[in-house]
Amino acid sequence: MKLNYFTKQFSTVKHWMATTLFCMLAIAFVWQGAFFSNTSAMADxxxxxxxxxxxxxxxxxxxxxxxxxxxxxxxxxxxxxxxxxxxxxxxxxxxxxxxxxxxxxxxxxxxxxxxxxxxxxxxxxxxxxxxxxxxxxxxxxxxxxxxx
The missing domain is CATH 1.10.287 (Helix Hairpins)
Known part of the structure; x- marks a missing residue:
């Protein structure tokens, strides 16, 4: 019974960790894209x-x-x-x-x-x-x- 409880908790933690990692990667890609964008077009x-x-x-x-x-x-x-x-x-x-x-x-x-x-x-x-x-x-x- 206790093993099942720990397995559920571990699964929930894995889910939240994966979601957090995905969100952080998405933010990193958006942030990185802003620095490497072509800024020469901003003058017009x-x-x-x-x-x-x-x-x-x-x-x-x-x-x-x-x-x-x-x-x-x-x-x-x-x-x-x-x-x-x-x-x-x-x-x-x-x-x-x-x-x-x-x-x-x-x-x-x-x-x-x-x-x-x-x-x-x-x-x-x-x-x-x-x-x-x-x-x-x-x-x-x-x-x-x-x-x-």
Whole structure:
């Protein structure tokens, strides 16, 4: 009975020690990051940079370009996944008898993989659009706040 009590107490102490160590490490990393940050950018007033509508337009342009690249990457990835599924189904088809269970399953799996690749690409593109729109709205709000 006493052994169980000491084991519980020891476990609790270990938990608190681990939590304390984690917090101290987090503080140390934040503190260390402040000393090694690039301070050369501090000379330029940030309000001027944000307030200029030209900077806001550049951010919006960059966001649109990045979204376009992301969508192209998503399309390429989707095409590669679909091609790999077709290739694997073709290899199984060549290695098995016509109409075998394994061949039919490989074809079903390939079709399912292609369908999911289309769905995943569509969801990811929607997420990219939402992120792009959120960034653009934020930039517009900042520009509006500084123009008043």
């Amino acid at each position: 007033p940030i309000a001027t940079l944000i307030a200029s509508s030209d900077a806001g337009d550049k951010v919006q342009e960059k966001t649109s370009e990045d979204a376009g690249r992301a969508k192209n990457f998503i399309e390429d990835t989707k095409d590669k996944v679909k091609e790999a599924a077709k290739s694997n189904a073709s290899k199984v088809d060549q290695a098995t008898d016509n109409g075998s269970f394994i061949e039919r399953k490989a074809k079903r799996d390939a079709a399912r993989i292609q369908e999911r690749a289309d769905e995943d690409a569509s969801r990811t593109k929607k997420a990219v659009d939402k992120t792009k729109n959120a960034v653009e709205r934020t930039v517009e709000n900042i520009k509006d706040a500084f123009s008043k």
